[in-house]
Amino acid sequence: MRFITDTIPVLKARLARGETSCEALVAGALEAAAAPAAASVFTTLYPEAALAAARHADAQRAAGVAPPALAGLPVSIKDLYDVAGETTLAGSVVCRGEPAALADAPAVARLRSAGAALLGKTNMTEFAFSGVGINPHHGTPRNPADAALARIPGGSSSGAAVSVALGLAVAGLGSDTGGSIRIPAALCGLVGFKSTQSRVPRQGALELSRSLDTVCAMTRSVADCLTVDAVLAGAPLAVQRRPLAGLRLALPQTVLLDALEPAVAQAYAHALTRLSAAGAQLIEIPLGELAEIPRLNAPGGFSPVEAYAVHHQRLARARAQFDPRVAARIELGASVLAREYIAMQDHRADWIARVEALLEGFDAVLCPTVPVLAPAMDELVASDEAFFKANGLLLRNTFAFNYLDGCAFSLPCQAAGELPVGLMLASVRGDDARLASVALAVEQALA
Structure with missing residues (x-):
């Protein structure tokens, strides 16, 4: 049972x-x-603060005051982001006892300023280092897409995805270093938007990779992603709606x-057929450079x-407390x-240009x-071999566009009643607005 199933505009109209x-x-x-369906989704809840934000938004509407973009709507935040007065655990136990954050991360502060009712911090892969979403310390939220079999939610933004898929939040603030927004969005049937890395400030988010980390979110629709992105970035993208024909x-x-996997191949082929029928030009290209990564x-x-x-330093002090x-x-x-690391940077810059x-x-x-499709959870918990194969x-696919420093959406493209499959739309860095216009058109064609 999903509590909230409406997009942000529909909710605002109902309000x-x-x-x-x-x-x-x-x-x-x-x-x-x-x-029980939400077990292991949240690591911390903020009931009093969330209800206070909701009541404030209701009072604004009652007084005829136009509320901010996300006023009073429930939003979850990944346990990667600083919240003033709390130690940021990032899905770990090894960080317990470390100093508390002195201020909210900019992403969190901007959500508060937009009136969001921040429900709590969501579970994640420890230190955001896996696309699977399993967490041995805090449990792993179950993918809501399959009631019969416990499947992984995808990671590292596992709790963020499940909070939205279960209808507990209109948006889940996450992050994307190698696919941590788009992977769980694809496996849970959501829309995820990885912006160009420089679009949203990364301060106050515990680093995985400063060369790749991106602050972003997942929602139920492209338009909702753009609403949240405008808040996180401090300004909306200049998106002009375009017809699919001729793209x-x-x-x-x-x-x-x-x-x-056959089900993925079938859903992908079906999506391409629909896009072609709507007038999009689908052009096969080799792009052999992908094999160089x-x-x-x-x-x-x-x-x-x-x-x-x-x-x-944490590894030297307490490696046994890490997820092995x-x-x-x-x-x-x-x-x-150092010389190898610098060479990696140079090779990447050359590859991006090409x-x-x-x-x-x-x-x-x-x-x-x-x-x-989302793999079954038990085998990946039990077997390192199965885990690392699935993680790779x-x-x-998603990592290729982090390496490019590009922007990308994942949109659901499966048929009704089937397990979720994601269609990724990607482009080069700084092309976020044009890509968003394409994503809106593709979403409409696949609806």
């Missing part, structure tokens, strides 16, 4: 007609957050279509190298030399967000 109140929405969401959409044939991102990779710089899988991945960065040139003239790149598959 304006007096059919419900922000207090009722938030109180219901808080009650639903305590139900040039690139379909890379290297790497991104490898090893697709593992070599250029070696040794170690940006995330292990930069995460080791952040966490090496996360610790093992962070330690891959321990032996990388790929940007190849994508010039296209309105977006299309591919499946992830090549598989889940991150493969």
Whole structure:
């Protein structure tokens, strides 16, 4: 049972007609957050503050005052972000006892200023270092898409995704370093938007990889993502709605279509058929440069190298308190030399320039967000081999566009009644507004 199923404009219209109140929405969401279906979704709840924000928004409406963008609507925040007076745990136990944050992260402060009723902090992969979403310390929220089988929610923004999928929040503030917004959005049937990295300030978010980390959110629709993005960035994107007819959409044939699960391949093919019928130009391109990423991102990779710089003292002090899988991945960065790290940066800059040139003239790149349906949880909990295989598959397509420093949406594209499949639309850095216009048109065609 999902508590909130409406998009933000629909909720605002219902509020304006007096059919419900922000207090009722938030109180219901808080009650639903305590139900068994929401187990392990939140690590902390803020009932008093959330209800106070809701009542304030209701009072504004009653007084005829136009409320801010997210006034009184329930929003969740990933346990990666500083909240004044609290220690940021980032899904860990090793950070307990460390100093409390002196101020809210800018992303959190901007959500408060927009009137959002912040329900609480959501569970996540420890230190945001996995696309699977499993957390051995705080439990793993179950993907709501399948009532018969416990499936992973995707990560690292696992609780953020499930909070929205269960209807506890209109938006989940998360982050995306290699796919941590788009992967769980795809597996849980949501819309996720990874903006260009520089669009939203990253201060107050515990780092995984400063070269790749992006502050962003997931919601129920493209328009809702844009509403939240405008708050997080401090200004809306200048999005001009465009018809799908005539848009040039690139379909890379290297790497991104490898090893697709049959259900994913079928949903992807069906989506392309609908887009073509609506007049979009679908153009297959080799984009063989995608196959270069593992070599250029070696040794170690940006995330292990930069995460080791952040966490090496914690590892030395209390490695046994880490998720062992996360610790093992962070330690891959321990032996990388400064000259190797600088070479990684140079190789990436050259690769970005080459790929940007190849994508010039296209309105977006299309591919499946992830090549598989949400895997069953038990096997990935029990087996390191199964876990790392699944993690690599889940991150493969999404990471390519973090490496590009691009922007990307994941949109649901499965048929009614089927398990969620994500369609990824991506473009180069700074092309967020144009990509958003494409995403709006694609979403309408797939509806």
